[in-house]
Amino acid sequence: MKNTLLTSAAAGAILASGLSSVAMADGHATDLTLCWAAWDPANALVELSRDFEDQSGHTMNFEFVPWTSFADRMLNELNSGGQLCDLMIGDSQWIGSGAENGHYVQLNDFFDANGIDMGDFIPATVTGYAEWPKNTPNYYALPAFGDVVGWTYRKDWFERPEIQAEFMETYGRALGVPETLDELTDIAQFFQGRDIDGTTVYGAAIYTERGSEGITMGVTNWLYNYGFEYENPDQPYDVDGFVNSAGAVAGLEAYRELYETGTPPGSSNWYMGENIDAYRSGQVAMQMNFAFIWPGVEADENVGGGRSGYFPNPAGPAGQFAQLGGQGISVVSYSEKQDAALEYIQWFAQPEVQARWWELGGYSALSAVVEDPGFAASQPYAQTFLDSMAIVKDFWAEPAYADLLLATQDRVHNYVVAGEGTAQEALDGLVRDWIEVFEDEGKL
Amino acid sequence: MTSSPIQSVAKKTPDGFARKIRGLSDRTIAWIFVAPTIFLLLAVNIFPLIWTIRLSFTNFRVNRPNNDVEWVGLRNYERILGDPDIWNTMQATAHFLIWTITLQVLIGFTLAYLINKKFRGNDMWTTIIVFPMMLSPAVVGNFWTFLYQPQIGLFNYVIAFFNGVDPASFSMIGDVNLAPWAIIIADTWMWTPFVMLICLAGLRSIPDSIYEAAECDRASKWRQFWTITIPMALPFLMLAVLFRGIENFKMFDLVVQLTGGGPGNTTTLTSIDLKREAFERWRTGYSSAYAVILFVTVFGLASIYVKALNKVKER
Known part of the structure; x- marks a missing residue:
């Protein structure tokens, strides 16, 4: 066995050095730059990419930008035809703009020539990260990182007998993972201002950030589950009556109720980073956040090691959905190193590389990885990730997504955080804004 | 006799070139020296301004390079001037300007008056007072975000100490009524020393003989x-008001770091709004018109103010 391993390792090394020498001898050794957000998965990707460097002889450089300025920085780069990035792991909402404005290379021929089948990836990630127009077989990215909004909770607090007893007395049911959004709000209100081990704690950290996309990524988890639809299923871009339906209004009111009664004071502009900080420092019993944080939670000395649990976004009166996150990896059309960039994508799509990606903390979107019998038990949060990915919905991915997103940010933040007007007025205003955008775009 | 450096350089100048420049007038030589500066000024300042004015009459969007660019006349200007949200932004900017300038001038002048008195440790106090303006606005914004934290922020605890309320019961940057004051306090803390230094220069320029008389x-x-x-x-003092007025009209980094323009739009100043239109919504034509309106406003107000300043100086 040992001999076999050594032989395989030696063969691998010879093959890798051979590939490397061939690439360099042919003058193909290239400096590639991959652009992405600055967050934990990016560090894992740097680690993963070392294998690609060894095998191909190419050198990988990385340009990572914090989430709050990621869109500004990278969309500026794409819009100006910049050549900084050869590979872009762009947000899922950029796919329409990337395709229609010619920022991304269409990958269909490349996938066909190299046996990369989109049917091998989780369907929601293909639709969300790779296709434009949606639900058509036109691919501009390879699903790179599956992500979804879910919940983390303090299992150790939930299991305390005195807390369980008091919760039972107050609400007449056992304290556990909430099955509905109303139950989640009850739990947040129960923990709000509670003294735990001499510290005042609060209910839940939720997304309220105004400047980029934060509050939209949070509130949609309520809106979807209360009956909000982006458009008339039978008539594209017909938003009136769907965006501002009675259910959507109730969902928005419920999100505001949670903000006002179950979140830490001063959490008026919180997104991923602030929620992580609040949770890790023991300020809150629950946090809403994208799944990418879960490996970090497990490893954390204050809240990891079995002290935390994970659950998908609970159901509402109209169903159970969760906001899709995650990104696909695309080749930038302005790059002069497209061949090497495509080599990277070919390497990244391999099942063994995807399996290693999951091991390092990246959420693979390859079905073979997530459907592996051992996957669900491989990490405490793996089953929650699978359950969450099965219920995803995503925001608009139109070329005008930025206008649609900023209008949502303004309307929702103004109502939920600043308390301006009513939920109905906020969503009616959003309908007007979106109609104006679609008219400007010539869609209406 | 040894020749001077100028003469030796003149000797080394090739004959052909020397003949060409020998007959140039002083005016031409002056132009030769000034031309590079004028060229740079035109390239990086005047041309972008003219281009911005041109774009302001179009529907150009930089993120739609394939779309046709249409001439829309004054439509962008009409939309901006008729948009109540932009007027709210202007109002927030005016509130920020008026209060920061008033507080900074009052406190800055008082500090300068006190520092101008000769006392022990005068230099040390001056250094301590000017410390905030040496920091980067992003650092100050971050720093004050922590100070305003309801659970751990020193600011809330100081207020609680004086009026007995629970420190966690109010949020300076999360409350629509308090957030405009939160940015005023942070800006005043940072820039009062600048006003103090200008006032100190003014006070020290007054001859002692006038007081003796x-x-x-x-x-x-x-x-x-x-x-x-x-x-x-x-x-x-008027110069300090002018500097602070211009600086705070374009205030961006400190406020973005502190409140991000929220809650709601309560601290969305014009520069933040303009940046969103130009680089988040990518409405290039529209944001160009917005920039032109702001430029005309600042330029007009500053011109009137500078005239008043000159009159005061002539008295």
């Missing part, structure tokens, strides 16, 4: 203050 005339300290100190320091 006033003493001979038995003028009280109060009268000396109003008839000598204030009139003679007034041009400096």
